[in-house]
Amino acid sequence: MNRKVVIITGASSGMGMEVAYCLIEKGCKVYACARRTERMQPIKERGGEVISLDVRDEASMVNCVNLVLEKEGRIDVLINNAGYGCGGAIEDVPMEEIHNQYEVNVFGLGRMIQLVLPSMRKQHAGRIVNVSSMGGRFTTPFIGWYHSTKYAVEAISDALRMEVKDYNIDVVLIEPGMIQTNWGVIASDNIKKYSGKTAYQKNADRVAKFYEKRYGSNGKLTEPKKLAEVISHAALTEKPKARYLTGKYAKLLTFFKTISPDNIYQTIVRKFMGMK
């Protein structure tokens, strides 16, 4: 049996790195990609390949996909996992940072999809796994630009699934809840950086603290290993679901959003996050 050839973006830490470990263990040929390749020696030691990739850079993405195609002749699975949380009030985040957020979370993901699809269509098989977020299903304050990128990821994935069905290509969304990675630290640092000294300062500090408390060293969020198992399952199972909503608070908050009128949802979320 052929080993599945898998590309994973954002594999230098957190969920991406754990997915790389998990899929290597399951016998896949894993190409783990990120900018900080110096952190990825453990992936090499386990038998994975490491590629330097910046998903904001066209040449870097073209080079990555071509390299795998030249070596393997095919790509079975693309896992679009690279992403980060651009925190700060909608009014405060500089346009340059918003562009960067979209370059990484949306345009990079979309371009990687465009680059792998021709070979997947040709082989009449393939799978694209997009790591979205529970934050692609509902919105919370002070990471609004981030939410908007994950809503975009949901829309792109749902449209794509219908377009590529005839080519036997699956499109799967992963919608993690709060997972114990560096994500929350980056998001709260960004909230403080952009809104720590503005009109929004007081509530921004409260929301930054909300994230610091949960994602800090004493946090009790879902372990990235658990998500890696879900993502690996989504990548390899014969008939994947369209979306996997999983991890701390994911099902609870999405359900709450679905059943609540907007005013109730917003009042409770503001309270939950410590805003006054």
Ligand SMILES: NC(=O)c1ccc[n+]([C@@H]2O[C@H](COP(=O)([O-])OP(=O)(O)OC[C@H]3O[C@@H](n4cnc5c(N)ncnc54)[C@H](OP(=O)(O)O)[C@@H]3O)[C@@H](O)[C@H]2O)c1
């Ligand atoms: N942790 C959570 O609670 C949570 C919840 C819902 C969704 N998510 C999503 O899950 C995904 C993985 O995040 P994580 O929680 O595992 O956080 P993480 O540990 O911070 O990992 C993020 C990964 O994205 C990569 N990345 C960032 N910018 C990049 C760029 N320009 N080009 C290529 N790679 C880039 C980073 O690699 P380099 O910096 O080395 O390039 C890193 O490997 C993200 O899409 C995130 O939005 C996370």
